[in-house]
Amino acid sequence: MENRYFSKEETYSLEQMRALQTFRLIDTVYRVYNNVPFYRKKFDEMGIKPSDVKSLDDLSRLPFTTKQDLRDTFPYGLFAAPKSELARIHASSGTTGKQTVVGYTKRDLEAWGTDAARAIVAAGGTKEDYIHVSYGYGLFTGGLGLHAGGEALGATVIPVSSGNTKRQIQIIQDFGSNIIACTPSYALYIGETMRDMGVDPKSTHLRAGIFGAEPWTDHMRREIEKLLNIKAYDIYGLSEIMGPGVSFECQEQSGMHINEDQFLPEIIDPDTGEVLPEGATGELVFTCIFKEALPLIRYRTRDICSLSRAKCSCGRTLVKMSKVTGRTDDMLIIRGVNVFPSQVEHLLMELGLTAPHYLMVVDRVNNLDTLQIQVEMSDAMFSDQVRKLEETQRVIKNAVLSKLGIAADIKLVEPKAIARSEGKSKHVIDNRKLDF
Template identity: 65%
Template sequence: MRYWQEEEVYDIEQKRQVQSERLIKTVNRVYNNVPFYCDKMKALGLEPGDIKSIDDLSKLPFTTKQDLRDNYPYGLFAAPMEEVVRIHASSGTTGHPTVVGYTQNDIKMWSNVIARSFTAMGVTKKDIIQVAFGYGLFTGGLGVHYGAEHLGAAVVPISGGNTKKQIQLIQEFGSTVIACTPSYALYIGETMKNMGIDPRSTNLHTGIFGAEPWTEEMREQIESMFGINAMDIYGLSEVLGPGVAFECQARSGMHINDDHFVPEIIDVNTLEVLPEGSEGELVFTMVTKEALPLLRYRTRDITRLHTETCKCGRTLTRMDKVTGRSDDMLIIRGVNVFPSQIESVLLKVAETAPHYVLIVDRINNLDTLEVWVEVKPEFFTDAIKSLEKIEKHITAELFSLLGLHVKVKLVEPRSIERSEGKAKRIIDRRK
């Protein structure tokens, strides 16, 4: 089994010592350099000296995305601007975006954890990695790019979009790995088929996918379409970008680089830390970042943590695939609904394509949920009874899963807008 470095297989005591030392250093850094954290800690009656080990983590205040927006653009930076060498930002739909800064050491750490991730996935310096994540303010493209170069692989920095050019380069450059969102991978494969190209005929052997939630059913669709291993990489710009966690070849959850990002699971309502194995909201404390070391950042991602050693031998804490987000969760007539739950049902239906949109509305003061999903071309027909049969089947499956009556609408092939980045899955008309 190949590892990038020894930190991946630390025993419990080694890990605790490293996390504790780094946490203490980080708490002192933010207390002395970030007025926001100094005020927060003083309000709780805390001083840096009160944090003596990783066991004291729960004493510290939480940080939210709104805190970053309230301190826009650089108010939470713990390093002077002359030490900041990179600035990224999220594309927030309302208000200010969240701004993230990196020192030179932050960039080195980022490159390192990406190289760890790729090594665990079976990617080596012999590979040609086509990076189809977006470049620019979005962290995906440049994050993966630097890590791939650090690994020693050849990088094709095409960025997102320009799908026919993507396909041309996959074929002509002999790309062996593609990195992009899973929904865009399906779109590339669909476009290849429309061009008369078999997606399985290329040199691709691995796909590295992230930036949006995706299900095991979507993994199966991608692997079947391309004949590749579809691997998961996790990250968010506020914490780092891609490389916070990664899937190894054992594929039993994603390994969190917990020597850099200490994870917790909290109850969404009480904010109490939950025991191992409990489902709740994922929280990260960044213990090695210099420019933006956030304390107990609430990701809003819903998952579980596991600390037992993986089959691959790594002792890094593992997280389950994210099932949804606490802030993207739909509440329909009192029922909590995550888009990923609906996707898991749709992708098991042989007659439908992996392209769908959820329409949420309020009619006569009653919330409604309508699921539009494309029918595969070979199953699309003018026979109303055939389509009604498919609709009824999906409706019954969704009711069995959710306990909620959902209206299902089958639509023509290629009628739902495609995305060359993150897929837009929800249209909420209640607002």
């Protein structure tokens, strides 16, 4: 396999990377202390001066930052650059409380373009390619993030945005799109719609997809690859840190390389805040060491994963993060059992008995938590005998009990009964929140 990279930092030695990270960390600490009252107050309360930070080993002495801190300082309280230097504002699509507002200077936008371009190159992209961007454009960072990556690479960007799926497929056919970028749930929907329209995926020029913004399993990857006749790559990002391109899969697909020349990662115990060793699973924390507008210190992402410096066949030396298995704030506690939606998805796709669409409905009856998992039947199943459908329900119910440790009511629903999403898919309805 030909090794290709977008920038030299992707293959730095560990010594080179640590030297760069140390320089940038020290510079960032001084900058936030001098320009962000929130951090100056936090540092002073903890008895920390910028001069106390001399190496990467001092990172763990610094305070954590949370999404609530961004909301408490809404909209611009954590910005380290003057408003006159801001080139763009984005905001998260949070469903509770105020949106989290993020900003970028001109240099930040250029760095973001570099991050996303690295992801496209790692997926086999070149300047000859047509990048079909089906992430939403606007305050959400997805669309403009991959758009910037395509332009930084010198490729041709097709800014389709999300929605109007049949038109998306027509554009893929007519414009010769080579690489598609969207959420994995929308990629699945595009593939299903293409199949329903009678379009042979082999007749298109698509060969790769870059999918992120929500957790997805390897079983879902294989389903997307089959429906679209592509190789599917994971990309990770969050608006508070930058947007898509914080990390990305290479062709080895054994984890996502973190752009650690810009984002310093840690894994912590989500309960104690203790930094965990390499390979341990815990909550991912990032410190932005190259951003000008919003350089967050030890930002708690709430995402659960692990880090590895195992040698990668692609030649990149950037540390890898595993696929995100869930979020500490997405975790459901049902009758004392911790359940992540991604576990249900993995189980259903591993069984392969139904369509890969589901909805978890959690309720409380007589002070007892209940869980119903609605699972969509495939078109072939819809005409099956009642006895066979009952057997499928029983198999799923037993698998959930065995692997997740919880009894659930399994309800098979008609094909396409579960709402599709053009953005992040919704897998949980928790009616217990309505009880006061």
